[in-house]
Amino acid sequence: MADKKLTVAKTGNEAMAEAMRQINPDVVAAYPITPATEIAQIFAGFVADGLVDTEFVTVESEHSAMSATIGAAAAGGRCMTATSSQGLMLMAEMLPIASSLRLPIVMPEVNRTISAPINIHCDHSDTMFVRDSGWMQVYCEDAQEAYDSILMGIKIAEKISLPMMVSTDGFIISHCMANIDLIPDEDVKEYIGKYNPKTWLLNPEKKITVGCLDLQDYYFEHKMVAIDAMRRAKGVIKECCKEFGARFGREYSFFDTYKIEDADIAILAMGSLTGTAKVAVDNMRRAGKKVGLIKMRVFRPFPADELARVVSGLKALAIMDRSDAMSGLEGPLAVETKAALYNNDTKPKIHSYVYGLGGRDVQISELESIYNDMDDLSRAKKKFDENVTYLGVRE
């Protein structure tokens, strides 16, 4: 592929819009919201310039954006939309309908906190709010990963017939220009192939009903089909990540690890923080500390067994959540990772952190002190009064 390598400078939003152009969806219905607005805006430019064949529907709200996307997907189209924060909140009613109808919609999402107070900056509260909506969720470190994940997402979603949201950290990635390697249009076209839905509304040969009433006698069985699909999605994701890696040279997984092989201490995190954490790992390693990083990418389906295997050999683990579920427990990544470890014979000491709400910056030095705290925790030199620390919050 080296001879075809096309390196460009793009922001996260530009990279996601570029992936959409190459996918050339049948229908895109979208409504603007900061910081995801540019995705649909740039894509609308592609439509106006005749670079795609997409039917672009300008709707009056995100609820309608998701509704129109669901309708078009049920009719047999390859359909996309994009949103963020309050927009995702407004879509919430429609999201489980997309997943239970088994519609392979792929949606770029830009992580922004949710109101109140009003704030346009990054945390993962928005996508975590809909983590139980039956959508697969992928959290990306940077623009390159977002671009790749959207292309892979089309393949995964259509194979397993479930929708997927692919998110970047608002402003930190969505508005940061960086080098990314694009895949040539014709290679993308060949890779994603033509979408052939098994059933669709506008097929006179095989008539179906979509979204009908389904009460006590069969609802459970029909819901079970969707539940089962999410359980099987892991296999499809694994296979698609491998294939993407073989074709294009960038291989991903449920989570990526950094210097974890001989590590005693690790941080588990998602999104852009993981890039900064790599630098912290390098600094700590130079100081002789055996530390590593686990970058969680796929949060839904949750790769419990795989994660349990990777962390079981660690002495201490810091779990970093960029959202708080206001559950009185810890952040969602911490709660689910601990659940995944319940059946493990060996498990590390764990402390969790909620960080960066509303876009609060986290510097390398803060991550280094977390590694040092975990080191102390592993040697019983430190005790925490609570299971979770709210990083850098003033009292």
Next chain:
Amino acid sequence: MGNLTEIRWHGRGGQGAKTAALLFGEAAMSLGQHIQAFPEYGPERMGAPVQSFNRISQEPITLHCGVTNPDIVVVLDPTLIATVDVFQGLDKGDTIIINTEKAPGNIAEELKIKDKGIKVYTVDASGISKDEIGRDIPNTPMLGALVKVYGKLNIEHVLADMGKKLEKKFRNKPEIIDGNLKAIKRAYEEVKS
């Protein structure tokens, strides 16, 4: 990460601090560097103090935290110095480039930073902009000054890359393209320490 350079731009809303960071990033990328370019998002009002940032390295950049200790600061508007701490995070050996008619020595004295070991460069970017573009848009000349001070990018390559970018944007206004390119080149030549 040893060769990582972090740059902070100070301007006022409308002066093109964001555009300058993006253009500089793109130019550096086209010359084989790994880059980041991002603005600080806050009050996006015309005239309000704004910042934008670059990271440049020969190696891939994974840092996504804010830039707190820049190596180079670029000040598009000298009136900002009275209200914004443009020196924040600058240490001994770091560099500041200021758009002003004044000589570096004079401004260093005026700002009482002579003993801090910060390298001060000045260039009359506003004057150059008025001469070459016909308006006070100091961002492109300051970009030329930055290319000189940064020292690792070939100015002819930068001008060629910039020409292509501007051509796309100002297809129907060739005088703007020429004016900007001349302004970049002049500031590159006229910036002084």
